[in-house]
Amino acid sequence: MINRNEFDALVNRVEVLSGRVRDLEGKIQALTESQGREIPSGMAPVTALAAEYGISTKKAEELARNTGVMLVKCKGGGYIAFEEKFRDSARQVLRGAKRKYGSAYWYHPLLGKFQMSGGIPK
Incomplete structure (x- = not known):
C-alpha cells in the first residue's frame, strides 16, 4: 500500500x-x-509528372524549360510545375518524338535523345 x-x-x-x-x-x-508548406493547387512535383510520362526527371525539367512551362524550385532541391500546361506540352512534344526501328531511344529537337517507357502518350 x-x-x-x-x-x-x-x-x-x-x-x-x-x-x-x-x-x-x-x-x-x-x-x-x-x-x-503545401504545394499550391494546380501545381505538381516534376518527378511525379516525369514518372507519369515515363521519362527521366532531367528530361522533364528540360521539356518544361524549352516549352515555356514555369518551374519553381523547392527547398528540397526539386521543382514543381503547372500540371495542365506541362501535360499539354509533354503530350505535344512526346507525340512528335521519333524512334528508329528497334531502338530504345527516342529523339525530339527540343529534348535530344531520351528514353521513354510506356510509349507515346494519348
Missing part, C-alpha cells in the same frame, strides 16, 4: 511530466507549421 507522501510525490511527478509533454507538443506543432 502507498502512503500519502509517496502518492503526493507520484502526483507531482505526473504533473511535471504532463507539462513537459505539452511543451513538446507545442514545439512539434511549431516545427510542422514552419515546414509544412
